[in-house]
Structure formats: C-alpha cells, structure tokens
Amino acid sequence: MARRWVAEDYGDLDVFAEIDAEVPAPGPGEVTIEVRAAGMNPADYKRVAHGTDRSLLPLPVGYECAGVLTAVGPDTEIGSGGGAVGDEVLAFRVQGAYATSLTVRAADVFAKPASLPFADAAGLLLAGTTAAEMLHVTGVKAGDTVVVHGASGAVGVMVLQQAALLGARVIGTASERNFDVVRRFGGEPVVYGPGLEQRVRDAAPSGVDAALDTVGTDEAVDVSLALVGDRDRIVSIAAAGRAAAEGFHAIGGAMPASKVFRDSVRGRLIELAGAGQLVVPIARTYPLAEARAALEELKGQHPGGKLVLVP
Template identity: 65%
Template sequence: MTTQWVAPRPGGSEVLEAIDVEVPAPGPGEVTIEVRAAGMNPADTKHTRGGEPSAYPMPIGYEVAGVVSAVGPDVSFVVGDEVLAFRIAGGWTASLTVPAVDVFRKPASLGFPEAANLLLAGATAADVIRVTRASGNDTVLVHGASGAVGLSVLQLLRPLGARVLGTASERGAATVRRYGGEWVPYGDGLEDRVREAAPTGVDVAIDCVGTDEAVDVSLALVADRSRIVTIAAQARAAADGFPAVGGAQPESKAFRDSVRQRLVDLAGAGQLDVLVARTFPLASAREAAELLESGHPGGKLALVP
C-alpha cells in the first residue's frame, strides 16, 4: 500500500484527499518507481475542476522523479536506476507503476525535485516554439517569461540566437535577464514599452499567462496571427484566430512525447535549468496546492515523500 493524493470530486486544492492505494506489480513494459519528488504544475489542480463523473476519484500529478524499485519484462531499466517520468497519472504519491516508455534516466547533475519538474514545462515550451516557427532571425515577445514555461522558452530560444523580450514583474527581472531575455515590466503601457524596445517590430508572441493584456498586446504587435500562441487563453485564441496549444491536442501530444529525451539531455548538459522555489512533504500536498493556485509560488514546487 502507498499514499496517493486524489480529487474525490470536482474542485481545486480544497477537495484534495490522501488515500491508501495498492501499487500493482509491474507487468510487461512497466516499472515501479519509488518517488523521491513529485512535480507540481498548474494543470494538476486545473484538470480536477471538471470532468466526467467516472473520472473521480481523480489521481493527481503528471511527473515524478525517483528510483526504480521493480521492473517487468521487456524493459531496459534495472532496480536502483534513478529516473524521471512524464505523461503519467497519479504522481502525487510515494510509489507507482508506470509504462517504461514514459520513463527516462535522470542525469546525475539534476536533483530529484528539479528532475520532477523538468518535462511538462519544458515540453510545453518546445511546443510553442514549434508552433510559432521562432528562429534566430526573429524578435520574440514572451509574456510571463519568469514563470516555469517562460523560463524554458528563454533557454530553448537562446541557442537559436533570437532576440527575446520577456515580460515579468520587477521581482522576475533578474531571472529573465539571467536566461538571455530583455526584461519588460508588464502592466499599463506594455504595448508602448515593447514598441520602444523593439522599434523594428515583433515577429513572434508567446503567451504563458493568459491575460487579456498579453493577448491584446500580442495582437497589436504581431502581424501574422499564426505566429502568436497561447497556453492559457484558449477562448481568446478561438475568438481572435490564433493558435492555442495544450497537451491533450493530438499534434501537441505527439510532439511533446517526441521531445522528452532531448530535454533530458539538455538538462543533463547544463543547458536547461529548473528553478525550484520550495519543497513540501507529501503529507502537505493540500498546502502546497494552495500556494500553486495562488499564482505566485516564486518558482517550481515539489512534493517529497
């Protein structure tokens, strides 16, 4: 038996409960992971707020890092391997059995909390770069550049040579600059500040926050709407005719799955950092989820069994 956090009914952090569950023995193509850290993402409690009644109790958590504790037939891992896993269900737990295809060897240079928070944000960042076709010839505006996805976007754009303007609060300015972006404070007058910073124009806009300000400024500055993308303002995207991406979309899902190993390799080479602000004991998952939902966690959060 192990402890797993679930949403027994639709809702956010307020409905979360810890329950005891059996951990099945791994079958063919599966491994069991002793979780050392569970990643936390806004999607974790966003997705518990709606769904078919049959989806509940809904296990929470899409990515973990830990140590292989058991293996089934036809896998390349062995007991004791340090790994991370993404595209799983029920990661807020102490132990779970998952398909080996979703498991990757953890670089020795990466801590467990960092590894547990690498792939959802990183794959999302790679996806928005793919959709906008951003290249080294572009000036790119990234809204929410100091957040988890925004920072991954900055780091993935850096080797391409693109010029990147990153919106953030003053608290995030140093972080944006550290990862190669030119900081632009958000708030009233944002469009004018971006125009002043980029008088020759903006080619691409990537919205990682979903605010009307981010969308309105993007529409005003980028002529080609196919080069604007959002991860959080789906209604505006549909109404205004620009792309919105999500991990459930078939094309995005296939791409995000395909890019996972490359992201792990980049992190192992020190070319993709994950900034973890705080860790919580697994028993404090509800408290951690409340901080996550506040929108101001100050960086990535992880649950440590």
C-alpha cells in the same frame, strides 16, 4: 502499500485527500517507481476544478516525477532504453505522481542524468515540453525577436532558455520584482500593465516576429495581436477562446498534436538539462503530506519557480 493524493470529487482544493493505495506489480511494458520528487503544475488543480467525468473518481493527481526503479515488467525497456531495478529515472505524462510509489507505462520513463537532482528532474518536462512546443508552432529561429508574456513563470523560464539556444532575442513581460529572473535566463524584461505595447515597441524598434503567451490575460493577447502581424506566429497556452475567435494558435497537453510533439522532445530536453543547458528553478519543496498547502501556494500564481513534493 503507498501514500497517494487523489481528488475525491471535482471542485476546489478541499476535495484533495491523501490515501493509502495498493501499487500493482508491473506487467509487460510497465515499471514501478519509488518517488523521490513529484513536480507540481497548475494543470494538477485545474483538471480537478473543471472536471465532469465522475467515472474517473477518485482521480490520481500529478503528471511528472523522479525516483528509483523498484520493479520492471517482463520484456520491458524504459523510454530511453534499458532499465533495471535501482536505476534513477524521471517520468512524464503519468497519472498519480503525488505518491510514494506508482506503476506506470515504461515508455514514459527515462534515465535521469546523474548531474540532475531529483527535484529538478521532477520539474523539468511538463514546463519544458510546453515551452518547446510554443517555440515550434510559431517557428522561432535564430535572429528572431520574440515577446514572451509571463516570462518569469515556470513555462516562461523554459521558453527563455530554449529561445536563447535557438539564437532568438526575447523580450519578457514580468513584474519588476522578477526582472532578475528574466535577465538570469537571457531575456530582456519589461513590466506588464498599462502602456505595455509601447514599452515593447521601444525595446524592439525593428519589430517583433513572434509572441508567446503563458498567462492568458486580455492585455497579453491584445498586445500580441498589435505587435505581430502574422497570427500564425502567435501562440497561447491560456487563452483558447480568444485564439479560436481571432485565428492564432492555442496549445495544450490534452490536444493530440501537442501530445505527439511533446512526447517527441522529452529525450532531448533531458539531455540539455543533464548538460546544464536547461535549468529548472526550484522555488520550494514541500513534504508529500503537505500537498494541499503546496497547491494553495501554486494557485497564488507567483511562487517564483517550480514547487516540488518530496515524499
């Protein structure tokens, strides 16, 4: 028996509940993980807020975790190869990571580098793969100047680090209190708010090659459109409506193309994190029993890093 958080209905955070749940033994192509840390993401509550398919209820919550293998199904290897009871692993694109234990598809499980703490590993892949796809669809390359809206957030920080590895220059919008975060990860901060377009132009007098939006505000979209002439080099993860209307990219983990790309880069991002080339800034950890309080902080939009649940 495991403890697990589920959404018993669709709506606000009051529909989340911690329950006892059976953990099925793994079949072929499956493994069971004792969870040591579960990464938290806005998608965890947004799916519940906007869901409509009642056949999925109660809905397990959480897409990524790190822990230790406690069982391996017959003739099964994990996504990175091998896999034995006792191995330390991380998993992404799973269902129900807010738990003490869960059985998942082995293909979504990877060996955890020994240098990577469980909390960091649990917070790596959703933000990391999202950032990688944003850079991919806009074709960011060495020598480019890029503006990133929301550069101090979890995805923004991953964009900063991966853009630096590509050799791109990044101007990152943020509040002044988060300027040090932007600088720490290789970006040049500018404050958002009235006059943003001119501040970016002043910082990049030779022009901006691409714009990556993690916040979805009208300001972020308007400034992106004003700065970047080629709409194929603008992407948002939070303004799908405007993207469809105005001809720039919108991506999301539920989109087939996004899923394929994000799955393809998981192993590489784990290697980079294990080598210390990708850092997961952890703002705070919460006990699993306090998941609802942690979600309240996450909804506040300014946690200053990843939030992680620790069973």
